[in-house]
Amino acid sequence: MSYQVLARKWRPRTFHELVGQAHVQRALVNALDQGRLHHAYLFTGTRGVGKTTLARILAKCLNCTANGYGDEGVTSTPCGECDSCQAIDEGRFVDLIEVDAASRTKVEDTRELLDNVQYAPTQGRYKVYLIDEVHMLSTSSFNALLKTLEEPPPHVKFLLATTDPQKLPATVLSRCLQFTLKHMQPVRIVEHLAMVLAAEQVHFEESALWLIGKAADGSMRDAMSLTDQAIAFGQGSVQHLDVAAMLGTLDHRHVLALVEALADIDAPRLLHEVAELAEQGPDFAAVLDDVTAVLHRLAVAQMVPEAVDNGHGDRETILALAGRFIAEDIQLYYQIGIQGRGDMVHAPDLRSALEMTLLRMLAFRPQGVPKPPQASLPMRAEPAAKSESLQAASSPPSAPAADEALAQSPSETAQPASSPPPWEKSVDATPDSPSEPQAPLPPEPKMVPPWEGQPSIEAEAANERTPSTEIQIAVSDEPIAEAEASQATEPGRLDHQAWLELFDSLGLGGLTRNLAAHCIIEEDNGAVLRLRLDPSQAAMQADVHQQRLEKSLESQGFPRKVSFEVAALPEELETPRQRETRHGRERHALAVAALNKDPHVQKLQQVFGAKLIESSVKPAEELR
Ligand SMILES: [Zn+2]
Incomplete structure (x- = not known):
């Protein structure tokens, strides 16, 4: 028995066998089932994605005689057994006319072709014209085609295929139903090849199929041909090394x-x-x-x-x-x-x-930036430093606050390694104009040029304190309203206040940060951290966020299993997000007040009747 190449043997024979073109499949099946088939379809897509295959399947659907010889026989599930189906599968059906426009561009060719359109089909119910690479036709050929497309005889269906729809005249495009055939994804190709090879009882390595899937560049036909080659090359099996050698691809x-x-x-x-x-x-x-x-x-x-x-x-x-x-x-x-x-x-x-x-x-990799933590690092001095500078920035401009900030500033000289590099932050810290609010800020350790204040692991280690004392210091530094909310807990356990303090230094991003920002701590027993999640955010919950949060907590010295529980949040406790919003509001109010007190602004208001648009006021330095 002669060997039939895979691409031909496994060419899909019904819509249901068609791989990866579900949208086209559904549209055509519905049209066939409801008897509303359009007379001209345009398929666009690269080579080997199944244009000819689609045309053949459609020809079978229109001409299958399993359910009778009249119009009742038109079906979306051709039998594949009757004379018509077999003739089409074997490529000897006279009413399926395949034309390669690339080789027949002249108007005489098109005329000759179209002259025959008016005659009834000889073998089946419908004549199906498949014109491939239709964009290659000359302008006069298009005009000849256009007349037929406008008023086609009832027994004719046109299937136009092209890789370049931009080159088609708008008049042709507007008379066709257009479908874009999808480029085959490697994963689709691999799935299909695995299925085919299993059915053919050919041994294969999956990684070899991935090489083929990539090399096929979106074309299932190419993938099948390459697989044929690989089987021959590998003497009956498809092996990774063989395929890599055959394709010349890099391992x-x-x-x-x-x-x-x-x-x-x-x-x-x-x-x-x-x-x-x-x-x-x-x-x-x-x-x-x-x-x-x-x-x-x-x-x-x-x-x-x-x-x-x-x-x-x-x-x-x-x-x-x-x-x-x-x-x-x-x-x-x-x-x-x-x-x-x-x-x-x-x-x-x-x-x-x-x-x-x-x-x-x-x-060129920035020096002094430590590698991402692979093991848990002890907690850095960041939360306390953050809360101090935040407090200083948000408290009213008064002498005691400034003194306090100055007094605390030595603890900040160890620059947290994760803070932005000095050249980024220094721009923000510079007041844009004299009218900006002049909140007394602690001396900026971030202004130290990079060559002087290089953060190093050793410097941080010298400044380290244990996590528990860290949190207690942070708590005592907080404004009274927030201190009230916190309860005394065992050292090393995370309570709500510690959670708020810790939140920014977790370095969470994107959806994970958003999700965690809507949580309060339900319970922490030192091994399992139970978070209560705002019900409005319940839909965002996903394992990946839980894992990222666990990783971040561990890197801050709190190795925990994290679990989320969705339940309404108590009103007296703030989530990190609510706290952030409140701080933002307070800072905004401060900025507005400072602007209103500013003599320059007052003068502008008096002399020119200027108005302060409060919503446009932005605090000088955005602290997160
Ligand atoms: Zn049939």
Whole structure:
């Protein structure tokens, strides 16, 4: 028996076998079932996404005779057994007319084709014209086609296919129902190949299918052809190494090894990996492309873990790696990567260009920034410092407050490592104009130039206190209203006040921060932290937030299992969000009051009748 290639053997024969084009499938099935089939369809999409296949299935639907020879036989589920169905499947159905417009662009060709349109079908109920690459037709050919599209005979259906719909005249577009056939995602291709190979009883490695899925570039037909090749190459099975050799693709594990060396800031290993790679004689530019692609996926993994694709069957690895990078580093490496890619054309040889680019990533990495915590770090001096400066900024401008702030300032000289670099913050701290509120701020340790006040782990360690005393100090420093709300708890346990103090230093971002900001502490027994979540936010709850929160708590010296309970919040306790809002309001009110008292503003009001638009007032320094 002769071998039939996979692409032909597994060509979908019904709409239900069609992979990845559900929207087109549903529209056509509904139209067929309701007897409202349009006379002209335009399918757009790249090669190999199933245009011809769709046309054949539709031809079968229209011409299947299993349910009778009249119009009652039109069905969305052709039998595949009757003469018509078999003839179409075997490509010998005379009423399915496939035209490649790329090779028949002349108007005579189109005329000849269209002259036959008026004649009734010879074999079936309907004539189906499939005109592929229809954008290649000449203008006069389009005009000839247009007349037929305007008033087609009832027994004719047109299926136009193109990769470039922009080149079609609007008059043609407006007479067709247009469907965009989707580019096949690698994951779809892998699923389908796995199904086909299992049915064919061909042994395969899944990672090999991912290589094929990527190389097929969205085309299922190409994927099938490559699989055929791989089976021949691998003597009956589809193996990762065979496929990689066949496609000439780089083994993704090498790329991951490079990124891992970046994560460990390990230059010797980086060079060692490049040397190992060089033995395979790879395309070094492609290696750099792959590295930047991985960096992109790491950034996605950090911000939106759910959105990480399983592009190389390595989703878990990417998620794990993402935890070992600082977000800013990934952005920097990516930037250096794509710039290095552009510079490669000028490099004396590509290998040294790759090495330089990778080393540049490490060389330009900001110094003195510690790696993201892999183990729990003791709590930093940040919460107390934060609350002091916050208090100073929000209290009315009076001498005692300023003195107090000055007296406390020495404790702030150890700059928390996670605070923004001095050059960012200093701009905000500078008053924009004399009319800004002049709240007495403590001396800004953040103004110290980076070369003098480099934060170091040692300096922080010297300044460390145990978490429990930390919290108590913070509590005693708080305004009375907030101190009342807190209750005495055992040392080392998180109470509500400690939760508020701790919140900002957790460094949460995005949805996790938002979710946690709507929580109060229900109970903390030192091992399990039960949070009560505002019912209005219940829908946002997800495991990923719980895990991130646990990680952050651990990094601040509070290793806990976190559980959320949705219940109405008591009115007397503030959530971090409510507190933030209240502080914002207070600071805004202070700023407005200061502006109203400002002599310049008063003069403007008296002389020019100026009005202060309170909603436009922004406090000078936004503290979060
Ligand atoms: Zn049939």
